[in-house]
Amino acid sequence: MQSRSRQELQELVREQLQVLLEQENFQGAKALLVPVQFADITEAIEGLPEAMQAIAFRLLSKEEAIEVFEYPDPSVQQTLVEDFKRQDVQYIVDRMSPDDRARLFDELPAKVVRRLLQQLSPLERDATALLLGYTPNTAGRIMTPEYLSLKENVTVAQALEQIRSLANLRETIYYMYVIDDASRLTGILSLRDLIVAQPDQTIGSIMTREVVFVNTNTDQEEVARTIQHYDFMAIPVVDTEQRLVGIVTVDDVLDILEQETTEDIHALGGLESGGDNYFQTNLFTVARKRVVWLLILLVTNSATAAVITNQEDILEKVVALTAFIPLLIDTGGNVGAQSSTVVIRGLNTEEVRPKEALGIVKREAIAGILLGTMLGIVVVIWAFFLQGNWLVAIAVGISLFSICILASVSGSALPFLFRSLGLDPALMSAPFITTAVDVLGVLIYLNIARWILSFS
Amino acid sequence: MQSRSRQELQELVREQLQVLLEQENFQGAKALLVPVQFADITEAIEGLPEAMQAIAFRLLSKEEAIEVFEYPDPSVQQTLVEDFKRQDVQYIVDRMSPDDRARLFDELPAKVVRRLLQQLSPLERDATALLLGYTPNTAGRIMTPEYLSLKENVTVAQALEQIRSLANLRETIYYMYVIDDASRLTGILSLRDLIVAQPDQTIGSIMTREVVFVNTNTDQEEVARTIQHYDFMAIPVVDTEQRLVGIVTVDDVLDILEQETTEDIHALGGLESGGDNYFQTNLFTVARKRVVWLLILLVTNSATAAVITNQEDILEKVVALTAFIPLLIDTGGNVGAQSSTVVIRGLNTEEVRPKEALGIVKREAIAGILLGTMLGIVVVIWAFFLQGNWLVAIAVGISLFSICILASVSGSALPFLFRSLGLDPALMSAPFITTAVDVLGVLIYLNIARWILSFS
Incomplete structure (x- = not known):
């Protein structure tokens, strides 16, 4: 009977959730999901119409989101990634007021952000940015997930081996970021450090612990100025819990500074600049x-x-x-x-x-x-x-x-x-x-x- | 008698050279040096008053300059480096008209440029730029000699060993430049390429032969735009004979673009901008x-x-x-x-x-x-x-x-x-x-x- 009553419960949650979402009562939907077991949430979300799955997912708390996203059935993850690309989902989110969005959407877990970013093309990333919860012109919007991360207890030889196998998949292999088990950024290491180190040294013993980083909500111009100030080739981006979620590279910074400067110059000339190209605008x-x-x-x-x-x-x-x-x-x-x-x-x-x-x-x-x-x-x-x-x-x-x-x-x-x-x-x-x-x-x-x- | 007549000849050349330089007849001094043996030139230059040594050296043809600079006695090289820093030498050169300077001064050999740049601090480099023959705001003025160069027949393992020993002396080790025996740039290689290659492969077999480079006289804004366009971290600088003389790195480019933009903005505001800081100017x-x-x-x-x-x-x-x-x-x-x-x-x-x-x-x-x-x-x-x-x-x-x-x-x-x-x-x-x-x-x-x- 246990299994029946559980199925009933799931069905009930799914139905209520769908009704609340259809009514655009997101606050209510969020409240509904709080006491529910994550396995039941997963089932409930899977049972929803596609356009609602991503929104229901974004209403989950940080802990629940990672559990659902990492649910044993890999198709759940894939479905969610596909949902993030959907135009109608973005349309719904777009219509929420910005403070509603901020109150309803918890920050996404670092792991989920990285997976999502890796599976979405830069264009899709930009389009789904609202869903990801990062405001325009912040580090969260320009970061890339293509960085190399290592654990402290790995040896130099193991790290080099790892780099060899991943080199073609990462935007920069010249900096490596060291994270702990909770994905928190604990150190940084350049390929130069790795090259000159002994093969049996551990990463923890040669890494730099004073890491300069920015937050997902740091303004892109400040990100650019920080990279410029330190002559960095890339800077790590962390969320509010110090978890590494991406990096911003210097080549993006050049473009950002140019864009910001164009906006400054246009403003001086009495032109409202929306970031769009004047010569292609109607x-x-x-x-x-x-x-x-x-x-x-x-x-x-x-x-x-x-x-x-x-x-x-x-x-x-x-x-x-x-x-x-x-x-x-x-x-x-x-x-x-x-x-x-x-x-x-x-x-x-x-x-x-x-x-x-x-x-x-x-x-x-x-x-x-x-x-x-x-x-x-x-x-x-x-x-x-x-x-x-x-x-x-x-x-x-x-x-x-x-x-x-x-x-x-x-x-x-x-x-x-x-x-x-x-x-x-x-x-x-x-x-x-x-x-x-x-x-x-x-x-x-x-x-x-x-x-x-x-x-x- | 041979040695006496040779000493006499040397003495004669030295005296004539000194007279011509004192008269600021640089054209004449240059003509005087053409038929003289390089060993005699070295002696003649050594006999000159200090302030004239560097100028006489700069009047030599490219071939003579390298022979004199690489003269067996290492003190000659050191003396010349010291001479390049001297204020009175720069004063004399500064007073020549720019086209006189261009006609009198041959381009310096790539090897000499690199040695000079390595021994002069960035500040000294800027001060002696006239003597080096590079006009302001060109690649020649902003390049650094701190790059890694390799020969084609070196193996990956040897190259990695070389990088390990030099890593702390070079501004960037993430790109390596491949040169032939005449210092001509023939290829480029990233540390990434090196890391993923087999230890016994030769550099020549894994390097990229299509190298994007700039010339010493390329305008710095164009250098910056090229780096920005290709998302490079550094770009090689060659002289008119394709010999590698330096590199320009992306962190310098950020500063150049900012400086050029400030000049553009000041010009729009009706301000003549000399590159100096307005807030510190009299x-x-x-x-x-x-x-x-x-x-x-x-x-x-x-x-x-x-x-x-x-x-x-x-x-x-x-x-x-x-x-x-x-x-x-x-x-x-x-x-x-x-x-x-x-x-x-x-x-x-x-x-x-x-x-x-x-x-x-x-x-x-x-x-x-x-x-x-x-x-x-x-x-x-x-x-x-x-x-x-x-x-x-x-x-x-x-x-x-x-x-x-x-x-x-x-x-x-x-x-x-x-x-x-x-x-x-x-x-x-x-x-x-x-x-x-x-x-x-x-x-x-x-x-x-x-x-x-x-x-x-």
Whole structure:
């Protein structure tokens, strides 16, 4: 009777599970699975429609997931791998809110991650990343499972033999990662170390125990910078329990840094960069992405238009003043761009630390005074030469001097401000610098002109 | 008598050589050395004052240089290495014109280069680079001599033994370079190949003969891109005779790409970047470097001032028009910056080829039409709301539409033009785009306004 009641129980769990999943009550499904024996879970999952198997699997706790995945019947594993590739599964997961997903999906066990990654092509891996639970642009998304791992008690000769047999299956054989029985990363070893060691030494006695590693959720740019900083050829990726789940190699890092730099440069140029290739994107998408930015700048520019409208009386009196408005705001914009470019690039390459902000803004302010003095003198002569009015020329010169300081200070300070607010300095700085320079610049100019011309 | 007359000859050569070098008649010194026996050259060079030894050595032909450098007395080699580090020697070489230097200095033999590089620290290497004859930012300047080279007839077991003994002295042991008796590069081998091969196989039978290499004068950015393209960990550097002289490793490439990118970004921001750190440079140097750029832009902006001065009559009649000048030129500048940023970054990463110019300019022109339409409509409403004058609002809208197209076409076309003229698109594009947008933009605006207002 035992076997019958057990079958009944399995059937009951499977039915309830299917109903809950169909209702998209994932919380309920997860709760249902908690007290059930893992063998029964396996049976229940096997009985589900295919599209639901992978989701039910992902709702399991870490301990249950490995038991189910490693279930004696190898077809279970294969079925699950196939399920991970399924489009409709990804569609369901995609529709969950990100925090729901994080709450429902436990981290997958290291062993399962490695098996899944090995059986999925890089393209499939990317597509199933949501199911794996790694967010985009993190180490978890760019790591490869093709590393060599060893146990500490293996000898150098045995390790070399193992490498010989696996060399063609691994992305890099130049670093070996040493793990304990629970897959936890305990050491690292280069092929160089192995080559120069005696054949009967154990790996544990020659490995390096201070391993630099990153976590699955480390940002890819930080992964790249770490590899760059240490001149590594690869870096190990561990999960929250220190279990080795993959490695990131230096050749991927080159591509990541290039992609990140393109995004930085596009942001500086006022382009929202989605990582996709601009030259292959639909033109309407391109226009739509660019227009948002231009509309923001149009609105900020309207403030300048309002200021000028407000000050029309002085322009009506001395139309000659109008001629220098483009020169003043363009030069201010250029000075601001120079300061902000240096600071933004410095922040992105970590050459500049946020705590150095005050010193750098001071420095840029002095640079602004120097530039303003030189340009101011040149422009006074130039403006007089163009219009023959000394008072207008002097008003232009003093305004340019003030605008240079304003521009270099806002150009260097705003990126720090946006960084401290958690915003991308490259994307945020330009409209604010433009507004500051244009609105305040025109205000400064017209008021200085009003004051100086009052002496005529 | 033979020995006396020989000593006399040596003395004569030494004296003449010294006189010619003191007169800085390097051409003459080189001619003097051509018919002399190498043993006599060695003696003559040894007799020279220290500061002249290295220069006399560099004037020798390739064949003579190796004979002198490999002269039986090891002190000669050591003296020459010391000479290469001397500041006054570098000062003299620095003062020669670059083409004089190229004509006078033969390429150094591969063996000599390697010995010199091995005995000079990276810092010294950089300082003596002029003497070595490699121009800055080329493979010759960034290569390291710390590679492993093998002969074809060596067995795998012998090679492994050799690697074991040298592993700690070489920067990378993961690639081995196979050379013939004349130091010419004939093949490449990875440690992986070696590990999986049978101990008694010869290197020649397992090596790869299709080697990707660069020349000493290959630009460092191209070296970096080649390594990136092939996912290499290192690339061999050969001289004009295919002799292996060094390798460039991937960790150096990461730094080069970062440095080149910083230069590109600084150029886009209107900063002349000398490869030095902006935050450690003297403020006056910073201001001097920036002001050149700003003065160029000031001059181009003066053209806008002249155009406005020329069209003052219409502005006098309708002062309201002035309010929209900043908005029009700023938006034009932004649209131009978006187009040029995409093209410049594309050219720098080689994602865009110069021959694709026409297609991309067309694409950007259409993007300009789309953007101009959207922004034009918005601005008409906005301008009317601001000033309540339909005619002015319509003039602003039509102008903005035209300026968007002008900006996207010049923004995408100018980088291609400058690239085809051999100029840096990142540095050259901004002032020309600004001028085009400002001067033509204001002209378009004021003339459209004149025409439209003529209906009132």
